[in-house]
Amino acid sequence: MANDKKMVEQITSMDVDFAQWYTDVVKKAELVDYSGVKGCMIIRPYGYAIWENIQHDLDARFKKLGHENVYMPMFIPESLLQKEKDHVEGFAPECAIVTIGGQNRLAERLVVRPTSETLFCDHYKNIIHSYRDLPKLYNQWCNVVRWEKTTRPFLRTSEFLWQEGHTMHENEEQAREETLKMLKCYEDFYRETLAIPAVTGRKTEKEKFAGAKETYTIEPMMHNGVALQGGTSHYFGDGFAKAFDITYTDRENKVQYPHQTSWGVSTRMIGAIIMTHGDDNGLILPPKVAPIQVAIIPVAQHKEGVLEKANALKEQLSEKFRVKLDDSDNSTGWKFSQYEMKGVPLRLEIGPRDIENNSCVLVSRVSREKTFVSLDNIVEEVEKALKAVHDELYARAEKNLAEKMNIARNHDEFLDIAQNNPGFIKAMWCGDAECEDKLKDETGGVKSRCIPFVEENISDKCVCCGKPAKHMVVFGRQY
């Protein structure tokens, strides 16, 4: 039976070809299917369930911080997109444009939203008049489109799902505070929910978001040392407010422009989960977003009492966890491989001998360690084991991040590391975009990720031009 072939044989090893491993995993774990629409993916039930768990967790964090959800139109009239100069320049090259509606050529072309700053501003102009209307803390869950030439599921697709927060504040101080608060919210979410550590900091001038005064970023490192821009939080100042003529009357009865932020994370996070935690047996999902947290596999399930006990366990555990009992007629070996491939954090095996001993076997997807546990306190044991999976995933990723964090004291070291050591590179920088360009060209793609909040003093000179250094920058290749 073809199904009996071990899943693990069907995927490429990470060390042989990481890109192919990724492609194999997203397909075999049934996260996505390719669609007939160029650059667009189908998110299958198992992949979408991860997204739902992510949404559920993040949305609660946003609401706790006082944010409200809204829904803006997905079409942006071209004239509206053009109101803020830097913004339109940044996005114009990657827009999908509707030119026909109801069988007629449109008088004004409509851009399918690549992001919604302009729409939010257009609305804020109508509803913000007084300081009493501030802050406005809005968020939107939606699809956006950015036309891409080369695409990869979750990492880079022409259409993707995301949330975009857009907030308005009385002054710079409050807006800056919000920008950093939301970056921290993402950082906490990555650590507490996705078990992913990351470097955080602000983007250089060159890498900022189109129209932003300041862009902060969270940059987790994938297993192969490549960075993934995991989320960004922008401070806009009052640039958009001026472009859209949004004003309010302040506490002293003076007319002022409000200060703005935006922040977003997307389905790309699922790519981060896959490439941070996965291994040669497939996906490994952090328990908090795993659609199935415990897979119950009955052993010798035809023997009397086994399925009954397995079902009773399922019922008991389902009160607290997301549980799947697989009582199909596939072989036990096939089932083991299947749920490993799908990254289920915990496997629970139960057979006749276990039942005799009033126990079962728990197997961690990360350590692959087997533990015999008593059925008397199975709920606590499962809870403990899931927490252990989360902690172990985080520790492993943290170790990878530390091991692949290189330091370059001079230009030669930088080029040598870029060529030979996968990972991030800490190095000093003069603040000049030309040096960023040069380093990127010389290394075939190593870019500044961010200027971390805490900078070390590695040397006094720019790693590229040798002029006095202004900042320590973390560099790296990116997805």
Add this chain to the structure above:
Amino acid sequence: MANDKKMVEQITSMDVDFAQWYTDVVKKAELVDYSGVKGCMIIRPYGYAIWENIQHDLDARFKKLGHENVYMPMFIPESLLQKEKDHVEGFAPECAIVTIGGQNRLAERLVVRPTSETLFCDHYKNIIHSYRDLPKLYNQWCNVVRWEKTTRPFLRTSEFLWQEGHTMHENEEQAREETLKMLKCYEDFYRETLAIPAVTGRKTEKEKFAGAKETYTIEPMMHNGVALQGGTSHYFGDGFAKAFDITYTDRENKVQYPHQTSWGVSTRMIGAIIMTHGDDNGLILPPKVAPIQVAIIPVAQHKEGVLEKANALKEQLSEKFRVKLDDSDNSTGWKFSQYEMKGVPLRLEIGPRDIENNSCVLVSRVSREKTFVSLDNIVEEVEKALKAVHDELYARAEKNLAEKMNIARNHDEFLDIAQNNPGFIKAMWCGDAECEDKLKDETGGVKSRCIPFVEENISDKCVCCGKPAKHMVVFGRQY
């Protein structure tokens, strides 16, 4: 202070101008804002929170019935849309079309999904091979676009939010069962969650969905007697499967076409809530989807102990209900009007004398009845009062539906009722689409809503042509 002006004075009376009343309510209750994008609306926090509550409830019902959520691309290549003849004919006139992507004219134009049958079929072709792969019970929450000439918030907009279920089954029987099961799911949801009664049945040939073999519908009646198509469930047979070449090997090892269904409801339901339950004081929300279920209004809030008690009550009630305490410096009268306008089902007033008596006042938004209740069992009292609001809303709507349900025994009666009595008309019909057309023309828009599951025998003859009648049809004007 402009704010002190009673809200109720700001909206048109229902009896004077129902359409203007609707527009006033959606604006004043802050459900939507008009956008600069023709035909598209902005759903504001209060409106979107209703949609979130609807989604949460419906999604749980779908999942309980075994459905899984997925996400399909929002673009449909024109060639894909054209694969099923009836389908493309139905939708072509109202498509928005992307012709430019990444600054290049596209080789193939992309239709922004008006519905996703074609995309689901394209995917099902890849993943359905054996009877073991069936049924496939997929659902999607997303935005869709249907180009509209005249638009009204929630009722008819070029872009709207909805869910679309798409399922595949081994045979006709199972697919037909699913079609009716999902109609019943909608009916239960309308009754249990939205407190809205409705006529249900199947659409005539003329009114069927493009490509469907059978369309079932739920048709609630608005306060003014006009119908709103509240949700539909379609049986497709194997028409799409054949057009898309989706086959599976059945239990006898024969190659077969699967049978298909789809079903959907949209943000239009918010329109149904407004027009079924609202009154001249504004919105009335069914408690189960109300973003605020209880508004606590402190009376004489500057007096010692009032705000403390109000806050304590808020804390206590928030464990079980969605509660808002308004301790702003707006007048008590303004607050009363404000939360009436916003349709909050229950108002809780608490002042110094109430505190002395260890009681508070509950005011129902529907009956406007005041009840003094003891604070000792406030949670139970609020629960009871919310249930009463739900039941009263349902009873009121049911009464309206019964009162405005007319019977026409012959052509003259039909025309007379259509002209003079708002509401639905039960009448006999020969089965001929020409009679439907004629009745619609003669009455300026009265159309067949559906053939109910239980038909009465009003007469033996078609109300239009006098030929032998085949069915009893419920007719009505529609939004």
